[in-house]
Amino acid sequence: MRIGIVNTGNIGRALARAWLAAGHEVMVAKDGGQQKLDAFIEQNPRAIRGTPGEAAEFGDVVLFSVYWPRLDAVSGAVGPIDGKIIIDTMNPLQVSSDFEHFYDAAFMARSSTSEELQRRFPRARVVKAFNTIPSNLLDEPLRWFAPGSLPAVFLAGDDTSAKVQVRTLAQDAGFTALDAGPLTSARNIEQLNVLVHLLADNQFEGASDRIAPAVAVAAGAPIR
Numbered sequence: 001m002r003i004g005i006v007n008t009g010n011i012g013r014a015l016a017r018a019w020l021a022a023g024h025e026v027m028v029a030k031d032g033g034q035q036k037l038d039a040f041i042e043q044n045p046r047a048i049r050g051t052p053g054e055a056a057e058f059g060d061v062v063l064f065s066v067y068w069p070r071l072d073a074v075s076g077a078v079g080p081i082d083g084k085i086i087i088d089t090m091n092p093l094q095v096s097s098d099f100e101h102f103y104d105a106a107f108m109a110r111s112s113t114s115e116e117l118q119r120r121f122p123r124a125r126v127v128k129a130f131n132t133i134p135s136n137l138l139d140e141p142l143r144w145f146a147p148g149s150l151p152a153v154f155l156a157g158d159d160t161s162a163k164v165q166v167r168t169l170a171q172d173a174g175f176t177a178l179d180a181g182p183l184t185s186a187r188n189i190e191q192l193n194v195l196v197h198l199l200a201d202n203q204f205e206g207a208s209d210r211i212a213p214a215v216a217v218a219a220g221a222p223i224r
């Protein structure tokens with residue numbers, strides 16, 4: 001399968017590695033500084049480099065993994081994504097004027113990042129996935145979990161055949177996927193990620209590398 005990744009950050013790099021290893025063709029792209037992408041391409045020469053617009057055009061599947069406050073700017077640089085699958089990994093983390101990150105509760109009460117993406121790309125088949133899986137878990141799953149007992153990836157989307165394909169891509173990255181229903185269920189999955197962060201902060205002492213067990217607790221998976 002051809003997969004385009006917009007923007008390729010922590011999550012995009014980890015999934016690109018997994019999908020390249022599974023034999024997919026992957027185009028990686030990001031706006032802004034290119035240094036992290038340069039290093040990624042050097043270590044993963046089968047990855048193809050493109051602009052965000054080129055990656056969206058290249059992929060049968062387009063992974064949207066954009067820092068949420070950047071969505072308008074990035075999606076404005078991408079043409080129509082008609083008929084294709086968009087996987088949305090985003091969480092609605094906003095940034096305050098003093099650079100503190102916070103979940104935008106008012107936004108979360110009425111929408112989700114996935115529904116916003118669907119509005120921007122009305123003829124794409126948007127599927128929520130991977131937003132509750134922290135990048136350190138994607139990078140080193142066996143540090144945290146026994147083989148075969150990784151926490152699930154939760155899916156939401158209105159197009160059943162798109163969810164079947166995203167389920168396969170989750171399996172290619174080592175995960176099982178559980179279907180939470182229509183795209184509006186993305187709201188609930190984004191709320192679950194708020195719980196994950198609360199668990200990481202309180203049950204696991206706020207250590208950022210302890211977020212993986214917090215996910216496991218939220219998803220009911222056994223940890224080592």
Ligand SMILES: NC(=O)c1ccc[n+]([C@@H]2O[C@H](COP(=O)([O-])OP(=O)(O)OC[C@H]3O[C@@H](n4cnc5c(N)ncnc54)[C@H](OP(=O)(O)O)[C@@H]3O)[C@@H](O)[C@H]2O)c1
Binds near residue numbers: 007032136
């Ligand atoms: N990290 C996680 O564990 C995790 C887990 C699940 C879902 N998510 C969600 O998935 C999406 C991508 O996450 P990620 O961790 O992969 O993102 P990231 O690496 O922090 O950033 C993704 C892209 O946005 C750019 N970016 C980051 N901060 C920015 C800023 N302040 N201003 C402008 N551009 C910025 C990055 O560029 P640079 O690389 O040049 O900074 C990169 O191209 C987000 O919506 C996030 O909420 C993250």
